[in-house]
Amino acid sequence: MESQTEKGTPMRPLDRHRTDAGDEAGRSPLVDPAACRSHGRSPCPVPHTEAELAALAGLLAVPRSGITTVTVGHSRDAAATTSAAAFTAMWEARGGVVLAVVDWPETAASWLRAARRMTAQTPDAWVVAAATTGFVPLARRLLTSTPWEPSRTYAFGSLCDPRLPALAGPGVLDGLRGASADGGTWEVRGRGVTTFPARTSG
Numbered sequence: 001m002e003s004q005t006e007k008g009t010p011m012r013p014l015d016r017h018r019t020d021a022g023d024e025a026g027r028s029p030l031v032d033p034a035a036c037r038s039h040g041r042s043p044c045p046v047p048h049t050e051a052e053l054a055a056l057a058g059l060l061a062v063p064r065s066g067i068t069t070v071t072v073g074h075s076r077d078a079a080a081t082t083s084a085a086a087f088t089a090m091w092e093a094r095g096g097v098v099l100a101v102v103d104w105p106e107t108a109a110s111w112l113r114a115a116r117r118m119t120a121q122t123p124d125a126w127v128v129a130a131a132t133t134g135f136v137p138l139a140r141r142l143l144t145s146t147p148w149e150p151s152r153t154y155a156f157g158s159l160c161d162p163r164l165p166a167l168a169g170p171g172v173l174d175g176l177r178g179a180s181a182d183g184g185t186w187e188v189r190g191r192g193v194t195t196f197p198a199r200t201s202g
Contacts, residue, residue: 044077044079044131044158045075045077045080045083045129045130045158046158046181047079047082048079048082048086049181049182049183051198052157052181052182052183053083053087053090054179055180055183055185055198056127056154056156056178057087058179059178059179059185060091066124067096067125068096068097069096069097069099069125070097070098070099070123070125071098071100071101071102071119071121071123071126072084072087072098072100072101072102072126072127072128072129073102073103073104073114073126073129073130074101074102074104074128074129075104075105075106075129075131075134075135076103076104076105076106077131079158080131080158081103081129083129083156083158084101084127084129087127087129087156091127099121099123100118100121102114102117102118104130104138106131106134108137110141111140111141112141114138115138115141115145115148118142118146119146119147124152125152125153125154126148126152126153126154128153128154128156128159129155129156129158130155130158130159132159132161132167136167140168140172149175150173150174150175150176150188151175152175153176153177154176154177154178154179155176155177155178155179156178157180157186159176159178160178160180160186160193160195161193162193164193165188165190165191165192166191174188174189174190180198183198184196184198
């Protein structure tokens with residue numbers, strides 16, 4: 001097991017107040033540009049691998065998870081769009097139900113519209129293929145204005161970024177899990193992203 005720990009000063013914690021008036025209340029989901037600069041440029045999503053898709057499916061299909069219905073969200077770049085479509089096709093082929101497929105732009109005024117679309121129904125889990133820069137403000141909005149839970153969210157490897165927890169803020173993404181290109185998995189824990197190697201047979 002390998003642990004990646006983010007260096008630098010984390011952002012002030014978000015108040016989980018469940019209101020649509022986040023910006024007006026001084027709790028904007030937008031990330032301070034200075035914080036983005038201090039943590040460096042995040043990588044863009046790359047095409048997923050078959051091992052990554054299989055590992056992601058495995059995370060959702062663990063015994064007693066009870067996950068049948070999902071909402072899929074993705075940024076609008078080509079790689080994330082393709083990954084979301086591949087997961088949707090795979091999940092439905094396995095008998096699962098995709099309640100909605102939601103996309104969002106790289107920048108937005110408040111992210112409330114996308115957050116509401118992501119939570120318009122009540123899935124067993126959310127599946128995300130996205131760039132870090134677009135997902136972080138969306139996640140902040142989801143946490144403050146909707147019933148979304150990071151521990152019920154699963155992502156492709158594009159979000160396996162050691163800068164992710166610090167950019168999002170303390171506690172915003174705790175429990176978010178995902179798959180890596182080599183078939184391994186990862187999880188956000190506190191201020192870091194912990195990675196786990198791919199399982200081998202035998």
